[in-house]
Amino acid sequence: MKLALALRELHRSERGLAVKLDAVAARHQGDHAIRHVATDLTGWSRNHVDEIATVGRHYGLHLRWRPHVAALSAPLQQRLSELVGRRQEPALVLLADLRRVYQLAAGVSVDWELLAQGAQAAKDERLLQLSQRCHPETLRQMRWANAMLKELAPQTLTS
Amino acid sequence: MTDRIAEPWGARTPYGRGERWPERVDSYLVDGVTPESVDHWVQSAAVLHSNGDGLDIAVTDGRMVGVRGRAIDRVNHGRLDTKDLFGWQANASPDRLTEPLVREDGELVPADWDTAMDRFVERSKSLLSEHGPGSIGFYTSGQLFLEEYYTLAMIARAGIGTNHLDGNTRLCTATAGEALKESFGCDGQPGSYTDVDHADVIASFGHNVAETQPVLWMRMLDRLAGPNPPAIVCVDPRPTPVARHATVHLAPLPGTNVALMNALLYEIIRNDWVDHEYIASHAVGFDELSARVGDYPPERAASICDVAADDIRHAARLLGTADALLSTVLQGFYQSHQATAAAVQVNNLHIVRGMLGRPGCGVLQMNGQPTAQNTRECGADGDLPGFRNWANDSHVAELAKLWNVEMGQIPHYGPPTHAMQMFRYAEQGSLQMLWVSATNPAVSLPELARARSILGQDRLFLVVQDIFRTETAELADVVLPAAAWGEKTGTFTNADRTVHLSEKAVDPPGTARPDLEIFLDYARRMDFRDKDGRPLPPWDDAESAFDAWTKCSAGRPCDYTGLSHDKLRDHSGIQWPCNAEHPDGTERLYAGGRFSAQPDYCESYGKDLVTGAPLEPTEYRAMNPDGKAVIKAAEYLPPHEPPSPAMPFVLNTGRTLYHLHTRTKTGRAPQLRDAAPEVWVELAKADASRLGVHEGDLVEVRTPRGAVTAAARITGIRNGVVFIPFHYGYWDLASADGHHRAANELTITDWDPVSKQPLFKTAAAQVMLVRPGSGAAPAPTTTASAPISSGVPDTVGGPAATAVELRLHGAT
Numbered sequence: 001m002k003l004a005l006a007l008r009e010l011h012r013s014e015r016g017l018a019v020k021l022d023a024v025a026a027r028h029q030g031d032h033a034i035r036h037v038a039t040d041l042t043g044w045s046r047n048h049v050d051e052i053a054t055v056g057r058h059y060g061l062h063l064r065w066r067p068h069v070a071a072l073s074a075p076l077q078q079r080l081s082e083l084v085g086r087r088q089e090p091a092l093v094l095l096a097d098l099r100r101v102y103q104l105a106a107g108v109s110v111d112w113e114l115l116a117q118g119a120q121a122a123k124d125e126r127l128l129q130l131s132q133r134c135h136p137e138t139l140r141q142m143r144w145a146n147a148m149l150k151e152l153a154p155q156t157l158t159s
Numbered sequence: 160m161t162d163r164i165a166e167p168w169g170a171r172t173p174y175g176r177g178e179r180w181p182e183r184v185d186s187y188l189v190d191g192v193t194p195e196s197v198d199h200w201v202q203s204a205a206v207l208h209s210n211g212d213g214l215d216i217a218v219t220d221g222r223m224v225g226v227r228g229r230a231i232d233r234v235n236h237g238r239l240d241t242k243d244l245f246g247w248q249a250n251a252s253p254d255r256l257t258e259p260l261v262r263e264d265g266e267l268v269p270a271d272w273d274t275a276m277d278r279f280v281e282r283s284k285s286l287l288s289e290h291g292p293g294s295i296g297f298y299t300s301g302q303l304f305l306e307e308y309y310t311l312a313m314i315a316r317a318g319i320g321t322n323h324l325d326g327n328t329r330l331c332t333a334t335a336g337e338a339l340k341e342s343f344g345c346d347g348q349p350g351s352y353t354d355v356d357h358a359d360v361i362a363s364f365g366h367n368v369a370e371t372q373p374v375l376w377m378r379m380l381d382r383l384a385g386p387n388p389p390a391i392v393c394v395d396p397r398p399t400p401v402a403r404h405a406t407v408h409l410a411p412l413p414g415t416n417v418a419l420m421n422a423l424l425y426e427i428i429r430n431d432w433v434d435h436e437y438i439a440s441h442a443v444g445f446d447e448l449s450a451r452v453g454d455y456p457p458e459r460a461a462s463i464c465d466v467a468a469d470d471i472r473h474a475a476r477l478l479g480t481a482d483a484l485l486s487t488v489l490q491g492f493y494q495s496h497q498a499t500a501a502a503v504q505v506n507n508l509h510i511v512r513g514m515l516g517r518p519g520c521g522v523l524q525m526n527g528q529p530t531a532q533n534t535r536e537c538g539a540d541g542d543l544p545g546f547r548n549w550a551n552d553s554h555v556a557e558l559a560k561l562w563n564v565e566m567g568q569i570p571h572y573g574p575p576t577h578a579m580q581m582f583r584y585a586e587q588g589s590l591q592m593l594w595v596s597a598t599n600p601a602v603s604l605p606e607l608a609r610a611r612s613i614l615g616q617d618r619l620f621l622v623v624q625d626i627f628r629t630e631t632a633e634l635a636d637v638v639l640p641a642a643a644w645g646e647k648t649g650t651f652t653n654a655d656r657t658v659h660l661s662e663k664a665v666d667p668p669g670t671a672r673p674d675l676e677i678f679l680d681y682a683r684r685m686d687f688r689d690k691d692g693r694p695l696p697p698w699d700d701a702e703s704a705f706d707a708w709t710k711c712s713a714g715r716p717c718d719y720t721g722l723s724h725d726k727l728r729d730h731s732g733i734q735w736p737c738n739a740e741h742p743d744g745t746e747r748l749y750a751g752g753r754f755s756a757q758p759d760y761c762e763s764y765g766k767d768l769v770t771g772a773p774l775e776p777t778e779y780r781a782m783n784p785d786g787k788a789v790i791k792a793a794e795y796l797p798p799h800e801p802p803s804p805a806m807p808f809v810l811n812t813g814r815t816l817y818h819l820h821t822r823t824k825t826g827r828a829p830q831l832r833d834a835a836p837e838v839w840v841e842l843a844k845a846d847a848s849r850l851g852v853h854e855g856d857l858v859e860v861r862t863p864r865g866a867v868t869a870a871a872r873i874t875g876i877r878n879g880v881v882f883i884p885f886h887y888g889y890w891d892l893a894s895a896d897g898h899h900r901a902a903n904e905l906t907i908t909d910w911d912p913v914s915k916q917p918l919f920k921t922a923a924a925q926v927m928l929v930r931p932g933s934g935a936a937p938a939p940t941t942t943a944s945a946p947i948s949s950g951v952p953d954t955v956g957g958p959a960a961t962a963v964e965l966r967l968h969g970a971t
Contacts, residue, residue, distance in 0.1 A: 031583060032908045033915075036799045037770055043796075088587050140770055147772035151573045151580075154322065158293050159589030 003118050003127060004059040010111040011052045011063045017104045017141070018045035023071035024097045029081040031094060034148065038101075041141050045108075048134045055130055091156040095149060102145035109138045161964050163187075164834045164956025167241045167816050167941055168369070168377050169964050173385035177357055177518075180378055184237035184965040187244040188217055188225030197224065202728065204232075204651070204659035206302065206529040206644045207242040207819045209332075210372040211653020213731045214239060216247065216645050216664040223247055223645060223665055232731040234352060234657055237965075240373040241816065241834075242825055244962050247645065249827035250665070256628055256640035257669025267638060272670065272680075279637050280684040282620050286592055287319065292570070296323035296581045296590045299539050300597035301331060301528025303674050304649025304661070306704035308530075308537035309711065310678045311596070312544050313696045317562050318687035322570035323590060325541045326534040327598040329578040330917055332526030334493035336535050336542070337914035338502035339524055340763040341791055342510065344756025344783070346535055346546050347716045349509075349748045350485065350521020351734065352655045355379055357519030360481035362392040362474075364505055365416065365491015366525060369400035370816035370942055372654070376400070390481075392474050394419065395491055396811060397841070397882060398875035399943040407474040410877040411464035413809045414496035414798035414921040420504035421795065422460030423475045425452040427511065432479030434513030441752030442510050443783050444790035451792035463795065465879075478508060483519025490527065490813060495920040499913035500768040500793035510788050516750035523654065527814075530651035536717045537708065541575040541915075544708075545715040546755075546762040549575060550776060553759070561711055563689040574773065577915035579908070586613045592620040596674060597641065601630040602821040602888035605906035605917045606864050607898065624677060627823050630888050641674050642667035648701045649675065650727060656734040656745075658719070660727035675701055713738075716748075716755045716762075749788075757786030768793040771912030798921045800907050806923035808846070808881045810862060812902040813919075816942050818886040826891055830960040838869045838900055839938040841882035842926065844947055847873045854948050855932030862924045865904035870936035872944055881926055884944075885919070 025038035053063040071077065084090050112135035119127035161169050163185075172181040188194070200215035213232025217225040226247055230237040259275035260267040286294045297315045299308065308326075315324035336346045343349070355361065355378045369376040382389055383404060393405035394416075402408040411419050427433065428449055438445045457475075461468040478484060486509065492501045506522055514520035526532060538544035547554035549571045559566040576584070582604070584590035593614075604610040614621060614634045623635035626643045646667040652658045667673070672680075679699065687695040698704045702724045712719040712735075721737035721744075734744040755761060764779035766772060768791055774782075783789055802809055817834040818825040825831040840858055842850075852858055858871045860881055867883060876882055883902040889895040898904055907922040935951040938944040 030586065032579070033771075033910065033912060036909050037912050039799065040769065040796055086586060086588065088589055091587055091589070140767055140772065143767065143772040144770035147770070154570075154572055155293050155576075155584055155589055158291055159584075 001122065003115070003122060003124065004061055006111065006115045006118055007052060007056050007059055008061060008063065010108070010115055011049060011056065013104070013108045013111050014045055014048045014052060017108050018042055018049060019071055020101055020104050021045060022074060023077060024101060026071055026074035026077040027081050027097065028090065028094055029078055030085040034094065037144065041144065044137045044141065048137070051130060051134065055126060058126070088159060091152070095153060095156055098145045098149045102142055102149065105138055105142040105145060109135065109142060112138055160961045162956045162960050163241045163244055163962045164830055164954060164960040165941065167373055168380055169238070171384045172381050172966060174381055175386040176359065180236050180356060180381060182230045182236045182967060184228050184230050185239040185244065185962055186225065186227035187962040192217065192219060192224045200227065201662050201664035203645065203661040203664070205240060205243040207246045207825065208240060208372055209526045209528055209531060209654040210234060210240070210374050211529070211657050211659055211732065212239055212243065212374050213659060214243060218664050221665055223250055229731050234653060234732050235374045238374045238377055242819060242831060245828045245830040245960070246824050249824035250643050250645055252827045254628065255626060255668045255671070256638065257671055258640060260638035262636045267635070275637050275639060276680060276684055279622055280681065282592060283685060290591065292319050292321040293323070293589065294591045295319050295321050296576070296585070296593045298578060298581065298593060298595045298598065298600065299326045299534065301326055301328045301526070301531035301534050302597045303530060304651050304701070305530070305533040305537060305708060306649045306701045307674045307678060308533050308539040309544065309708045310675055310696050310704055312538040313562060314678060314682050314687065316538070316569050317564045318682055318685060318695055320568050320570060322573065323576045323581050323584070324539060325576065325578040325581060326539050327578070327600070327603060328526070328528065328531040328534040328540045329915060330603060331490070331528055332493070332531040332535065333540070333916040334498040334502050334911060334914040335488070335524035335526050337499045338506060341499060341503050341765050341768070341913070342506035342789055343749065343754050344761030344763065344786065344789065345716050346762055347748055347755065348523060348654060348656050349515055350523045350655065351746045352378065353746060354485045354519050354521035355382060358389050358483045358485035359519070360392065360477050360484050361389045362478060362484065362486045363401050364394045364486060364488045365493070365495065366487045366489035367395060367397070367399040367401060367813070367943060368487060370814065371489060371527060372525070373816060390477050392477055396877045396880045397943045398945070407470055407477060409466050409470055409474055411466050413811055413880060415464040415795070416492055416495055416501035417497045417504065417793055418455060418460045418463040418795040419466070419471070420501055421452045421455035422457045422471050423478060424448065424504060424507060424511070425455050426457060426472055426475030427479040427508070428452060430479055433511050437513030437752065438511060442788040442790050444792070445511065448507060448790045448792040451794065479512070484509065484512060484514045485519060485521050485523070487523040487525055489525045491920065493916055494918055496798040496918060497793065497796060498911035498916050498918070503768065503791050503793065507790050510790055516747050516752070521747060525654050529653070532652040532654065532656070536652070541577050542762065545711050546717055547715070548762050550764060550773065562695070563691060564695070565690065579910050579915060579917060582610070582613050585619050588618055591618065592622070594622040594624070595631055596624040599629040599631045599821045599823065599888070601634060602901050602903065603885070605903055605919060606908045607901055607903045608865060609908065624674060626671070629821070629823060630890055639677055640669065640671040641677065642671050647673035647675070650705060650724070652735065657732040658722060658727060658735060659732050660724055675704065754786055754788050756783060756789065758784065760786065765789060766913050768913055769796065799909050800921065800923045802879065802923045806862065806925050807879070808924045808926055809879060810860065810905055810922045810924040811880050811882045811920050812885045812906060813882065814886060815884050815939055815944060817939060820886065821888045822886045830956050834954055834956065835937065835939050837937040838867070838884060838887035839872050839936040839944065840869045841872050841874045841876050841938070841944055843876050843878045843880065844873055845878050847871065850926060850928055852928050853931070854946060854951060855935045857929040857932055859927045859929050860905060860924050861927070862905040862922050864907070866899055867902060867904055868899045868929060870932055872936035872938040873947055874944060875947055881924055
């Protein structure tokens with residue numbers, strides 16, 4: 001059974017998404033819609049990481065529960081974002097960041113998909129329920145990044 | 160005769176359930192003028208709140224000399240709010256703007272109209288050619304007329320072709336519109352004020368109706384004084400007049416509305432106070448709601464919201480067993496954390512109970528400003544005119560055809576830019592010109608230090624169109640003097656879809672011009688043209704603008720095709736939709752469970768209630784192919800700036816009965832000015848004792864963004880909440896003196912991801928005693944700011960504030 005492998009990969013990718021969202025929230029202090037919603041969405045990924053770690057024990061995994069998911073550079077990023085708040089360059093950085101969030105969330109989404117497929121084949125209710133609980137939130141994270149890109153890109157790319 | 164400062168709601172005219180609300184004609188005329196000596200009465204309606212009370216303006220020798228309620232008006236049956244009785248006097252204030260101003264060497268100096276307009280037009284043209292339409296933005300109001308918004312919408316969207324047009328309605332009513340779009344696919348108030356006559360339970364969610372719509376509260380008070388009075392459910396952290404009359408008063412911690420609403424719905428579903436037949440025929444999404452609210456038993460909500468679980472059950476029983484439930488919602492929900500998610504739960508309550516479109520069964524998602532509804536309808540607030548869907552190409556094509564412009568000229572590649580994002584673009588420098596009409600963002604936006612720094616930038620060309628030299632005008636490059644209400648003709652629509660005509664009564668001062676004229680002058684100087692080279696907009700006055708609007712509204716939910724200036728002149732308030740099928744207007748929307756939510760017709764496909772991401776058209780079509788009501792569930796999320804040991808209070812801002820907005824008008828009417836002359840801070844008794852603060856002591860309220868110093872009023876507000884009225888800026892002070900007066904010095908920049916409405920009710924604050932006071936705080940004693948200690952002098956107006964209240968059986 002390679003379900004443990006899928007879980008381990010999911011733990012890694014979900015943690016990566018949490019760190020990225022946290023960094024985006026810190027880096028774009030002046031873009032309040034980004035800052036506050038990214039913080040809320042970091043919470044979703046953190047919960048997912050915890051749930052994966054908890055379930056992982058049943059599959060012989062010792063995944064870190066409550067790992068460090070805050071971006072290490074957050075305080076520096078915050079300070080920087082205040083200093084460049086009046087400039088246009090951060091708008092371009094924001095597009096790049098949202099693009100990365102979208103890609104990472106898409107990766108996590110595929111990982112949930114894989115887990116769910118495997119869980120169905122193995123008739124593993126526990127993993128299937130885990131996926132059904134968490135995967136919709138990953139899709140919402142993806143849609144958010146896409147929607148913000150769509151909203152912000154016209155101004156950034158034409159100014 | 161009544162002192163209407165001391166008794167804002169006047170005398171009672173009790174009536175019973177299902178009866179007609181009796182008439183009471185309120186009037187106020189200046190000293191020495193009698194009804195017989197008035198030259199003529201000019202038809203209008205109230206503009207100092209959203210209630211739309213019909214009134215006539217008394218004119219003698221070309222001057223306004225008073226006002227009188229219109230007995231035949233469907234909204235007020237003759238009554239007037241205290242603000243309307245006295246506020247009109249501001250029109251004749253000696254400090255009105257009477258000529259344009261332009262900035263020369265850092266100073267605003269008088270100029271003629273050609274100089275001011277040419278400077279402005281020249282800048283517009285050079286920005287358009289060098290940086291494109293995205294460099295120009297418009298920030299308008301909830302105070303202009305329908306004709307003016309529609310004109311502005313055409314200028315911005317078809318003339319300039321910018322996506323950046325929004326109103327200050329973003330601050331007051333965006334969540335109302337958004338909540339209606341989420342639940343019913345389209346904006347449009349479901350209920351009617353006449354629902355007050357029929358309801359057996361009235362629930363007010365974050366809505367201090369007594370102070371925001373005093374005439375609507377008079378109607379409720381008259382029901383309460385009559386036989387079979389309704390039960391009142393009140394959700395508000397303050398001891399409002401509504402709370403004092405409530406059967407159940409829930410005072411949740413600000414920012415926890417979703418948890419509370421979910422618990423109320425939990426009880427309603429658990430007790431099966433649910434209209435399953437209605438849901439099966441007319442709604443989608445019930446199962447998701449049922450599952451979601453399953454996580455919110457009253458005990459859990461009680462611990463989140465800090466209210467008693469039994470009170471939640473009691474309120475749920477009233478809501479769940481009402482046979483005609485009327486709900487009203489306002490800023491306590493709209494300007495609080497998870498605004499749309501919370502307001503949508505009120506809609507859900509009515510959908511699951513099948514209580515829509517029948518007498519007494521209404522939702523009133525309110526707004527604060529007199530013409531905010533028109534900002535929404537006409538597309539001046541981040542939607543397309545006529546409740547058209549920017550994400551539906553056929554709607555955009557329809558509009559392009561109507562306007563005779565290329566479809567590509569109307570930006571629809573993304574949602575229209577909301578105000579807070581426009582200010583962000585200005586902060587970053589990509590938005591370089593902002594035209595502000597009839598609003599005062601330098602006092603009304605959150606986090607004022609930031610707002611001032613954005614508006615005051617040299618690189619931002621700021622045009623301000625107003626009737627007074629506001630705090631925002633002081634930062635402008637060009638100031639345009641506008642005619643006020645009563646000095647121009649136009650129409651506007653209140654919070655229950657009632658359309659009124661407001662006629663010109665007197666001339667504007669100096670060279671001030673109606674806003675419509677200014678917009679059209681700009682369009683002509685910019686030489687906007689349609690595909691066939693005809694001038695855009697093609698109209699030239701208020702009546703032709705209105706007629707053009709009726710065509711734009713044809714077939715849409717806000718259908719005005721049955722209305723004209725003449726018809727409105729013959730009546731006193733008609734509710735849209737008004738068309739051939741409904742020539743007398745329509746009292747309630749959604750009768751028989753018929754909604755405007757069909758995928759091809761709806762105004763919006765809806766959004767994610769947490770992230771705000773719009774649904775794709777295909778997703779919406781799959782979810783709601785038949786255009787039913789949409790029940791949307793939401794999880795509770797903690798506020799973004801919760802109280803902490805260093806900042807233990809939750810800051811709440813709001814208004815008082817005697818003022819509107821930044822007091823540009825009400826602060827210039829002596830009776831209103833004196834009733835609430837200066838800012839104050841409300842504290843609960845337990846909190847005040849702990850801080851050693853007594854009534855009238857000077858306190859400082861501080862947040863990470865600034866500090867406000869004011870006298871403390873000790874009230875029955877819930878513990879842990881500090882309230883400051885937001886009306887007080889700096890125009891009537893000799894100097895701004897470090898900016899320690901406006902409540903928005905303290906507020907956080909954060910907005911609801913769905914409606915984009917800024918949050919003014921959830922920020923963490925600390926409170927400190929500065930020094931003992933020498934008397935009571937300057938807060939009214941008649942309202943939610945009533946003191947709990949004795950010895951505070953009553954708020955009275957005296958002889959200058961005496962108004963006539965004429966009832967059928969004689970004057971009182």
